[in-house]
Amino acid sequence: MTKTFMERAVDWGRRKSPWIIHFNAGACNGCDIEVVDALTPRFDLERLGMLQQGTPRHADVLVCTGAVTLQTRDRLKQIYNQMPEPKFVIAVGSCACSGGIFDGCYCINGGVDSVVPVDAYLPGCAARPEAIIDVVNKLLKKWEEKQKEE
Amino acid sequence: MLAALFHILIFPGLLFLMAYSLFFDFVDRKIYARLQNRTGPRWYQPLADFLKLLGKETIIPDHAAKKIFTFLPIVSMAAIAAAYLYIPLFLPESLYPFDGDLIVVLYLLTIPTVCFFLAGWFSTSVFATIGAVRTLTQLFSYEVPLFMALLAPALLADTWSLSGITAYYSQHPFYLLLNIPAFLVAIIACQGKLDRVPFDLSEAETELASGTFVEYSGRYYAIFRLAIDCELVVVSSLIAAVYLPMHSDSLLLGIVIYVLETLLILFILALIRTIMARIRIEQMVVLCWKYLTPIALLQIIANLLLKGVL
Numbered sequence: 456m457t458k459t460f461m462e463r464a465v466d467w468g469r470r471k472s473p474w475i476i477h478f479n480a481g482a483c484n485g486c487d488i489e490v491v492d493a494l495t496p497r498f499d500l501e502r503l504g505m506l507q508q509g510t511p512r513h514a515d516v517l518v519c520t521g522a523v524t525l526q527t528r529d530r531l532k533q534i535y536n537q538m539p540e541p542k543f544v545i546a547v548g549s550c551a552c553s554g555g556i557f558d559g560c561y562c563i564n565g566g567v568d569s570v571v572p573v574d575a576y577l578p579g580c581a582a583r584p585e586a587i588i589d590v591v592n593k594l595l596k597k598w599e600e601k602q603k604e605e
Numbered sequence: 606m607l608a609a610l611f612h613i614l615i616f617p618g619l620l621f622l623m624a625y626s627l628f629f630d631f632v633d634r635k636i637y638a639r640l641q642n643r644t645g646p647r648w649y650q651p652l653a654d655f656l657k658l659l660g661k662e663t664i665i666p667d668h669a670a671k672k673i674f675t676f677l678p679i680v681s682m683a684a685i686a687a688a689y690l691y692i693p694l695f696l697p698e699s700l701y702p703f704d705g706d707l708i709v710v711l712y713l714l715t716i717p718t719v720c721f722f723l724a725g726w727f728s729t730s731v732f733a734t735i736g737a738v739r740t741l742t743q744l745f746s747y748e749v750p751l752f753m754a755l756l757a758p759a760l761l762a763d764t765w766s767l768s769g770i771t772a773y774y775s776q777h778p779f780y781l782l783l784n785i786p787a788f789l790v791a792i793i794a795c796q797g798k799l800d801r802v803p804f805d806l807s808e809a810e811t812e813l814a815s816g817t818f819v820e821y822s823g824r825y826y827a828i829f830r831l832a833i834d835c836e837l838v839v840v841s842s843l844i845a846a847v848y849l850p851m852h853s854d855s856l857l858l859g860i861v862i863y864v865l866e867t868l869l870i871l872f873i874l875a876l877i878r879t880i881m882a883r884i885r886i887e888q889m890v891v892l893c894w895k896y897l898t899p900i901a902l903l904q905i906i907a908n909l910l911l912k913g914v915l
Binding site for chain 1: 638641642643644645646647649650652653654655657658659660661662664688705732746814815818819820821822826863880
């Protein structure tokens with residue numbers, strides 16, 4: 456099936472303007488500092504079109520840090536459901552990927568993928584800002600290739 | 606008839622306004638980024654954002670008033686595009702000049718703000734409601750100094766039409782220097798009109814998520830963003846038309862002058878946005894009523910007295 460001009464334009468726009476929203480599901484704040492770090496002048500995510508949004512309604516990519524606690528489980532689900540399609544989830548940090556050192560703890564539900572589907576995993580304690588930029592880029596590149604195949 | 610449609614829809618009407626506003630948004634963000642020692646967005650960034658938002662799923666909250674919710678972005682965009690038609694852009698005269706178009710432009714520019722308020726109100730979300738109330742509080746504080754500051758030069762020129770102001774000041778270019786206090790008041794007040802730092806209280810990302818537009822997504826949010834960008838263009842054009850009325854009879858030279866003038870105003874606005882932090886709502890009310898309004902009032906009195914002398 457060939458795509459119309461408008462569909463291709465929208466695909467191009469999606470690739471060039473990923474807006475992120477940052478959610479802390481129970482992280483120790485290490486990865487959160489690194490996510491904020493990626494937005495500062497040194498790394499400047501805006502040159503790649505990434506903007507941090509305040510509300511899930513405007514965001515394309517949910518950047519989630521930390522192992523999901525029982526307290527944040529429902530909220531994470533709610534925020535994920537509030538995001539409009541197409542949406543992506545990135546688990547940033549070892550705890551978000553698998554639960555990390557908190558796995559098996561009495562108040563921990565598990566990694567982010569135990570609650571919402573995750574598109575990209577980024578291990579690290581804490582994940583480096585360069586890696587965060589790279590993972591968003593790779594995720595969109597992969598998605599673009601998949602769009603092309605269709 | 607065809608010519609009129611061309612003017613309204615394509616050049617210098619709707620389509621040109623949209624294209625120029627996307628360019629304007631890019632320049633604004635680029636200046637902002639460069640002043641913060643960042644690289645800044647790429648030139649097509651606003652277009653990519655707009656297209657992406659058009660293609661996203663549109664969510665309308667269950668409790669929102671659906672008709673008004675979907676109607677408001679279009680109304681605000683239409684009001685701004687209509688205001689653009691009455692401002693002299695490239696030539697000394699606007700497309701459809703008449704006596705009193707300055708007042709009409711000012712009131713057309715109030716409609717989007719009211720739309721933003723209603724958008725927040727009918728979203729029935731807590732964040733959006735607080736944002737909406739703040740929009741209205743802001744409206745009551747900056748509107749008076751802005752109107753007074755824009756009417757002061759018109760009083761000196763003894764006309765309510767923008768084309769008349771242009772004609773008067775091109776005969777007496779030095780009288781423009783008399784309006785500098787009003788110009789400063791207008792620049793500060795229009796930061797409030799455009800919801801920009803230091804007056805971005807209604808959007809305040811850190812406290813209110815995105816304030817008024819918290820529930821908007823997809824193409825409705827795209828149109829709202831476009832309307833805000835267009836408002837930036839229209840307000841800069843209006844300030845340029847009132848305080849820097851330099852026009853040429855040739856269209857090409859006129860376009861060059863227009864672009865330079867509006868970019869200059871945009872640079873001042875971006876500079877203010879960069880060096881300021883957000884202030885609290887009551888500080889804004891105090892600033893507007895205690896300082897900006899008296900300055901604008903003094904300017905009006907001075908202009909009235911000067912009119913007797915000159």
